Amino acid sequence: MSSVKSRREQYSEATRAALLETATRMFAERGFAGTALDDVATATQVTRGAVYHHFSSKKALFEAVFEVMESDAMRRVAEAAAGVADPWESAMVALNEFLERCCDPLYGRLVWHEGPVALGWHGWKLCEEKFAYGLVEQMLGALVESGHIEPTPMETTTRFAFSLLGAAGMLLADAEDADKARVREECAQVMSRLLSGLRPPAT
Numbered sequence: 001m002s003s004v005k006s007r008r009e010q011y012s013e014a015t016r017a018a019l020l021e022t023a024t025r026m027f028a029e030r031g032f033a034g035t036a037l038d039d040v041a042t043a044t045q046v047t048r049g050a051v052y053h054h055f056s057s058k059k060a061l062f063e064a065v066f067e068v069m070e071s072d073a074m075r076r077v078a079e080a081a082a083g084v085a086d087p088w089e090s091a092m093v094a095l096n097e098f099l100e101r102c103c104d105p106l107y108g109r110l111v112w113h114e115g116p117v118a119l120g121w122h123g124w125k126l127c128e129e130k131f132a133y134g135l136v137e138q139m140l141g142a143l144v145e146s147g148h149i150e151p152t153p154m155e156t157t158t159r160f161a162f163s164l165l166g167a168a169g170m171l172l173a174d175a176e177d178a179d180k181a182r183v184r185e186e187c188a189q190v191m192s193r194l195l196s197g198l199r200p201p202a203t
Helices: 005-029 037-042 048-054 058-082 086-102 106-144 153-172 177-196
Strands: none
Touching: 005 037, 005 048, 005 058, 005 177, 037 048, 037 058, 037 177, 058 086, 058 106, 086 106, 086 153, 086 177, 153 177
16 A cells, blocks of 8 residues: 555645644744634634644644644653663653753743643643653653662652652743753752652662
8 A cells, every 4th residue: 555645635734734833833922812723824824724624623723732842842851861771860861851841931831831721720731641651650660670769659659750840840931031040950959859868778
């Protein structure tokens, strides 16, 4: 079976990508509440019907934008961690990559500010868990298995770590540009010290 896409399929994919690009910019500039689907259609130079062909609602469009942002962020975190053999150092590299991503104004605005508004608190929390929870759990499991931290109730530990990372994301999203570097370093230090508290006693 041929894998070559038809011209219509290529056009459809290009239209969807253009809508996502436009929506990303407009949601960041105007916020979810201040962005209308008609505005996205006009700015992308397509009809309102073309928008609805790909997205059933403004919320669905935002969710697609959100998923692109989080997929890219978690991919970067996972790739950075995979390049380090030692589980502890790998976790620290992943943490720093995540915090660096949270310093990005576009990511901060869309994921941490507009996400809860557009998706509702419960929906936003589920989306965050979809992309990040498994990665946090995987890294904590590697730390336990390697002996870097003592065995703990994994679900409770993962929930705590996941929540703390979310708090760091919010802090960085709220921080003024001039303060982001300082807040980022403080978040990294606090997370590192908290994880260090789970390390086995020195013998």
